[in-house]
Amino acid sequence: MTQIVLGADGAVHLEPLKPPPDPGPHDVLLAPVHIGICGSDVHVLRKVHPFITPPVITGHECVARVLSTGDAVTSCAPGDLVVVNPLHSCGKCPACLRGATNLCSSAKVLGFGLPGLARDRVTVAGRFCHRVPAGVPSRLAALTEPLAVGRHAVSRxxxxxxxxxxxxxxxxxxxxxxxxxxxxxxxxxxxxxxxxxxxxxxxxxxxxxxxxxxxxxxxxxxxxxxxxxxxxxxxxxxxxxxxxxxxxxxxxxxxxxxxxxxxxxxxxxTGLYRGEDIDAVLAGPPADAERLITAEFPSGRAADAFAATTDPDQIKVLIGWPDPAA
Structure with missing residues (x-):
């Protein structure tokens, strides 16, 4: 198994990944299906991000297949397709308790302050997994994170x-x-x-x-x-x-x-989004949003995927893995 790392040398690397442990009672084991490349990911690779310095495991725009869950997880079940909220808030501070998780002062984002999701297998807390409704294609679901950014911005x-x-x-x-x-x-x-x-x-x-x-x-x-x-x-x-x-x-x-x-x-x-934005996008994603996807590469060609983002005509470049449910 491998993971995609943005290296300190300015290159994209496929590095060995140790198999993650079985999920704890509140955790979910995932197999990513699509990862979207964001401009912020490119900034990290080029060492121009204001806060994050490589090396870092990339990936925060993710749709994945659930492989197994801990006994206490209620947000999803094995076989479900889920979108992962990469904004990992504490869940306990005043901002989190009123639902403003994007204002949590200790929140960190996967792929930036925390290791990202661009791995063959990854374990996350179940509370950050949002089930994709039946009938929503995985490629469209892969756009949930940027669409949630747009929805939250309009709400402001x-x-x-x-x-x-x-x-x-x-x-x-x-x-x-x-x-x-x-x-x-x-x-x-x-x-x-x-x-x-x-x-x-x-x-x-x-x-x-x-x-x-x-x-x-x-x-x-x-x-x-x-x-x-x-x-x-x-x-x-x-x-x-x-x-x-x-x-x-x-x-x-x-x-x-x-x-x-x-x-x-x-x-x-406007900063990022909240869980309600993700749920609202998943409940009714605009079908024509798939037109934002202009290229897709298999995970083994992650370096080519990042190179493609230098083309100004590209909008959203995806990295894909085989879907275990296919």
Whole structure:
């Protein structure tokens, strides 16, 4: 058995994996079926992530088959397909007790602060496993984590967002688009033509390149969080509007505070998701979300999968394992 490790040498390695022990009473033994590669995973590999330094076992976007469970597990059963919530919160602090597990101060994420899920076999606590409903294909379920990011981001916006601007058309920006469809007219700004084309196909009312001036927006989702995109967000959001910062900034970034103060523009952060977001996505994943998947490689070609992410036309690259239930 093997595991996929992002090495300190900047390369992707397949390393031997010792068979995990039998699950404890609250644990689940899993066989991953699909792992999605996130931009943050690539940042770790390139040693530009602000918090994580390789080597690290990668993998946080995971759908897996349950092989066995401990006696106390009620979230799933052997044979089930599950999505793993990679945000491992303590379950005991005030934030966790009120359901805000993404605000747990001691939470760690698999594949970053904890060893990831890109292993032939892996044991996790059963409380982090969400059963995939019958009829949801495993490839679509593999998108649950980024779709949950999008859903949670939209939940941070006003209930009536009005005119919507999304800056960035990568996986997260497109996930926000999918979650915001029907809430108001949507404009999406993205430099890559293939991603603009997909955004239009997924329901954006208008798609623009960054050198075009976006229309005024009541709610802006910045899915990049760089100085130029935050400046665009501040200019484009109307008085009394809201900016939701979805992208992960690499460091402190200047914002147009005088404009925000004068025109009472709210700036809200959004961090990851909660279990309820994962459950909501699994209960009704948009079938056309599978269009976000642009390439898939077997686990033995993990290095090729990461190399593929350098192509700007790629959106979501998956790494796959044989499904034990097939």
């Amino acid at each position: 916006a006003p209930a009536e967002p009005g005119r919507i601007l999304i800056i960035g058309g990568g996986p997260v920006g497109l996930a926000v688009l999918l979650a915001a469809r029907g809430a108001g007219p949507i404009t999406l700004v993205e430099p890559v033509q293939a991603k603009r084309d997909l955004a239009a196909a997924l329901g954006a009312d208008r798609v623009l390149s960054p050198d075009e001036t976006p229309p005024d927006a009541d709610t802006t989702f910045d899915c990049v969080a760089a100085a130029p995109t935050l400046a665009t967000a501040a200019r484009s959001t109307t008085p009394g509007g809201t900016i939701v910062v979805v992208g992960v900034p690499h460091d402190a970034t200047e914002v147009a505070l005088p404009r925000l103060q004068r025109w009472e523009i709210d700036v809200r952060g």
